[in-house]
Amino acid sequence: MSEVLALPTRKDEDFRYSDLAALGTVWPVARETIVVAAGEAGSLVVVPEGELVARHLVVSLEEGARFDLFVLNAGHAFGRVAVDVLLGRGAEFRLGAAQLGNGSETLELVTEVTHAEPDAVSRQVVRSVLAGSATGTYLGRVAVARGAIGSDAEQSVRAMLLDRTATANARPELEIYADDVKCAHGCAIGELDASGLFYLESRGLSPAAAKRLMLQAFIAEAFVGAPDEDALAAAAQAALAGLL
Amino acid sequence: MTSLLEIADLSAEVAGKPILKGLSLRVGAGEIHAIMGPNGAGKSTLGYVLGGRPGYEVTGGSVTFAGQDLLALAPHERAAAGLFLGFQYPVEIPGVSNVQFLREALNAQRTARGEAPLSGGEFLKLAREKAGLLRFDMEMLKRPVNVAFSGGEKKRAEMVQMGILGPTLAILDETDSGLDIDALRICGEGINAIMRQPDKAVVLITHYQRLLDYVQPDVVHVLADGRIVRSGGPELAHELEAQGYEATA
Numbered sequence: 302m303s304e305v306l307a308l309p310t311r312k313d314e315d316f317r318y319s320d321l322a323a324l325g326t327v328w329p330v331a332r333e334t335i336v337v338a339a340g341e342a343g344s345l346v347v348v349p350e351g352e353l354v355a356r357h358l359v360v361s362l363e364e365g366a367r368f369d370l371f372v373l374n375a376g377h378a379f380g381r382v383a384v385d386v387l388l389g390r391g392a393e394f395r396l397g398a399a400q401l402g403n404g405s406e407t408l409e410l411v412t413e414v415t416h417a418e419p420d421a422v423s424r425q426v427v428r429s430v431l432a433g434s435a436t437g438t439y440l441g442r443v444a445v446a447r448g449a450i451g452s453d454a455e456q457s458v459r460a461m462l463l464d465r466t467a468t469a470n471a472r473p474e475l476e477i478y479a480d481d482v483k484c485a486h487g488c489a490i491g492e493l494d495a496s497g498l499f500y501l502e503s504r505g506l507s508p509a510a511a512k513r514l515m516l517q518a519f520i521a522e523a524f525v526g527a528p529d530e531d532a533l534a535a536a537a538q539a540a541l542a543g544l545l
Numbered sequence: 546m547t548s549l550l551e552i553a554d555l556s557a558e559v560a561g562k563p564i565l566k567g568l569s570l571r572v573g574a575g576e577i578h579a580i581m582g583p584n585g586a587g588k589s590t591l592g593y594v595l596g597g598r599p600g601y602e603v604t605g606g607s608v609t610f611a612g613q614d615l616l617a618l619a620p621h622e623r624a625a626a627g628l629f630l631g632f633q634y635p636v637e638i639p640g641v642s643n644v645q646f647l648r649e650a651l652n653a654q655r656t657a658r659g660e661a662p663l664s665g666g667e668f669l670k671l672a673r674e675k676a677g678l679l680r681f682d683m684e685m686l687k688r689p690v691n692v693a694f695s696g697g698e699k700k701r702a703e704m705v706q707m708g709i710l711g712p713t714l715a716i717l718d719e720t721d722s723g724l725d726i727d728a729l730r731i732c733g734e735g736i737n738a739i740m741r742q743p744d745k746a747v748v749l750i751t752h753y754q755r756l757l758d759y760v761q762p763d764v765v766h767v768l769a770d771g772r773i774v775r776s777g778g779p780e781l782a783h784e785l786e787a788q789g790y791e792a793t794a
Contacts, residue, residue, distance in 0.1 A: 494636075497636050497637075499636075501638065501646065501650070503596050503597075503621075504647070505650040505710065506621055508621070522640065
């Protein structure tokens with residue numbers, strides 16, 4: 302597979318917002334294969350480590366299988382997590398991800414979920430908090446194959462910009478080649494609610510504490526039901542503290 | 546009588562528009578003052594200015610609270626100094642539980658005052674006691690701040706917050722709006738239980754006499770066009786109710 306080895310360019314949609322110089326230092330990215338057998342369930346927490354890091358998961362869910370994936374992408378000059386998922390009949394995939402960036406960090410989450418057969422479910426919840434001149438990108442393609450009726454796909458993508466100099470890219474994408482499917486995506490990029498911050502501050506919280514509390518709640522939505530939800534929330538909280 | 550709050554010739558504007566135009570007010574410890582007045586007089590602006598809300602710009606005058614220059618303090622420092630602002634429209638904060646938020650807020654205030662923070666157990670005991678005063682379900686305190694609360698529940702939750710935080714001065718902006726008769730009485734009794742003490746004071750901002758039936762004010766002021774235009778005893782509220790603002794001001 303020679304195309305895997307050649308360093309991508311910006312013309313490649315999946316790398317359009319990437320930091321190609323940083324990517325070059327970790328290229329090629331080894332693919333990590335995960336197969337969940339028919340009727341089985343599995344889960345994985347991915348917290349990449351390192352200044353420059355890229356991971357690429359290739360997940361295959363057989364009939365009726367379930368897989369829950371949680372990603373905390375934070376604290377990297379360059380951090381990229383790519384996930385390809387192939388869903389068999391009646392399989393269920395859930396992704397909860399948070400990207401927390403500061404300084405000139407580039408964080409990316411690129412997913413491609415294929416509903417290959419009928420009645421599969423995919424749910425993606427992605428929350429990004431970006432400060433400084435960080436860039437956070439979510440590119441999420443959901444493909445529903447011909448004949449994959451009864452597919453149910455949902456993408457909830459929200460980003461919070463703490464500084465006007467930070468950038469969020471969010472591109473949920475649907476390619477549907479079947480009838481009778483349910484696909485929904487929501488995407489919002491915003492700033493912390495000023496009236497909420499004042500409300501919390503008026504009760505005695507410092508501006509930083511008020512922001513931290515609201516952001517904690519914002520990213521917690523991504524980690525609901527994670528195998529070790531408290532540990533993941535604590536790691537996210539520590540990363541958040543670095544943004545305020 | 547020690548003056549807890551002293552507002553002298555206060556002017557403030559919002560988005561470049563003058564709202565408060567030389568407002569003066571003295572509130573002594575142990576007193577309850579009511580501020581009444583027509584819509585647009587500047588009642589809510591007064592509350593927000595005292596609370597330090599961004600966008601409410603003071604253009605003149607001074608505010609002294611317990612001997613400190615209130616206007617020099619950030620909102621959270623005002624809270625630690627003993628000020629509580631009851632919101633006309635309490636804000637919903639999804640995902641943040643009342644219990645977590647109030648414990649953090651109270652402990653931030655206590656730390657700022659050099660007091661030891663409360664443990665989880667101590668805090669819950671205090672919260673249970675104050676919720677009981679307002680007949681507010683503890684289970685609701687575990688839910689996100691004001692989310693899916695009815696108008697009346699939000700106002701009672703505000704009073705529970707006030708009880709837990711234990712301020713010396715409460716500025717309550719139309720706490721009576723959105724309350725049915727029973728909730729009005731419960732809130733009124735809560736205000737009395739929490740705030741009617743020799744070292745505390747309350748400024749009630751309201752349109753109507755009805756809250757004042759439960760929380761008897763010592764002084765009633767009429768605020769019109771950014772100034773206090775008239776002050777009197779509790780009978781002034783009855784007069785206003787009977788005759789309207791235009792006849793009295």
